[in-house]
Amino acid sequence: MSIAPLLRKIFLVDLIKGLSITFSYQGPKDCQTEQYPQERPQIADRFRGQPLMKLGENGETLCIGCNLCALACPENLITMKSDRDPVTKKKVMTTYVYDVSRCMFCGLCEEACPTQSLKLGTGYEMALYSREGMVLDREVLEHRTDPEPYDK
């Protein structure tokens, strides 16, 4: 054995190097941990989460009942029924059911929507105690836009 590696071994240079590295990591500034319920993460605008239906300026629905979202959905989880309005002769959406429990948040429904009514929003806290609650109807989609924040 040549002299340099031997000396390195005797004076435990490698071990001391390792010790110095772990010591320098102790600064709290390096820490990336997020204190989740108290500190909430920054969510990007294009994040695909909690589905919602946008409303027009006067609170009227933007949906024209075209059924394109239901057709686009690979999981067939959107059920839509529409009727023709006898006066205006326009299609009007009557029931809309979105089953989030089967959703994979691919965003194809959102892209298919011609009026940008349906949107996968930024809400991400969708855990529930029952499967029934995962089936969202029109009322929920239109009015629960933001998830209820945790405060405790």
Add this chain to the structure above:
Amino acid sequence: MISHFLKFLSFQGTPGEYGSTLWATIYILVIFGVASVAVMLMTYLERKVLAHMQIRLGPMRVGPHGLLQPIADALKLLIKEDIVPEGADKFLFWMAPVAVMMTAFTGYLVIPFGRQHAVTNMNIGVLFMLGISSLGVLAVVMAGWSSNSKYALMGGLRSAAQMVSYEVAMGLAVVSVLMMTSLATGTGTMSMIGIVESQQQQGSWFIFKFFPVGLIAFAVFAIAMVAETNRAPFDLPEAESELTAGFHTEYSGFRWSLFFLGEYVAMIGVSSIAVTLWLGGWLRPFPNALGGASWDTAFSCAPGILFFGLAAGCFIGFARMPKKPSFKVQAIGLGVFGVVLGMIGAALLVPAVRVRVQDIFWFSAKVGVFMYLYIWYRGTFPRYRFDQLMRIGWKVLLPVSLAVLVLTALIGVRHELVAGLMGVTR
């Protein structure tokens, strides 16, 4: 009653020397309590420091910055189900944690936290300490063998092999210190208090004596003591990735917590030996270079200042808490904790307290450095393989400690001869 108390306070010695069973019992109970609290603190610090080394936060939820985590842990362990595996030797299984605890705590009898702050001044202190701590192996083997589990048995066997082989190097390193104690007086001592006093007399901690001989002996001991307490990187008996939990695989709840307590108490105990033998025990730093009454006063203020520093840290944490209602309780808790620490610091600055406490403070500060080192090692080093472990023990540490022993003897004899020729009277 009061006069009895005052008489003891004015006596400059240990309860053992004072000859009072009552005071010795009180000291034992106090040491038992303080050691247990220190272990709780140590578990918190270990999780926290280790987390920071791994760029995590560690416990943050129970109390401000997770300060109440040890209490939550202890509570959890106490209410856990206590399982005895089928086919286990019930008596030994029950005895093993008790034996671990007893061996770990018995050694504290001779640890001198200060000149007056030891239970007794035993004339074979070091020998007693080493003997008792070796008994811990027996408890570990008992636990591993009686569990009727392959993992536990493997852990117990590894532990036995490891502790026995490192004890040799450890003992030889200790002998070199015992030789050093005989330098000025002509007769050495094994009493822990005597060793510290001889360091005081010779005007040098034994780590700096005959540089680098003392340092090497200390290094051998420092490595062997990590192996002796089964800590990373020598934690083969409890190697998680190989043996689940090693010798205490089958233990749960309260009995497991006894093992845990025993391990940490043993860590503190072994560090105390190292501090006493090489780092001047309760002596403050630079007693000669920075001598004199004013320096004495300055150094005796250190405990108070330390507590003020901790309080300041709490207040900084209080100020830097996020200004959200959800953090309010935590912030207030941290603030109150800071105030309490500040008050303790103020109490430690009172002259009567200051003089009595400084011994204990310097001793625990030095032990604390070792505790930090233990955590630091665990955060840095990967585990050794068993053959590597044995190679270090027998092929490196043992020859080195033998060489140190011979060198100490030679230098000591030369030193004495020179002193004799110069006609130095003792």
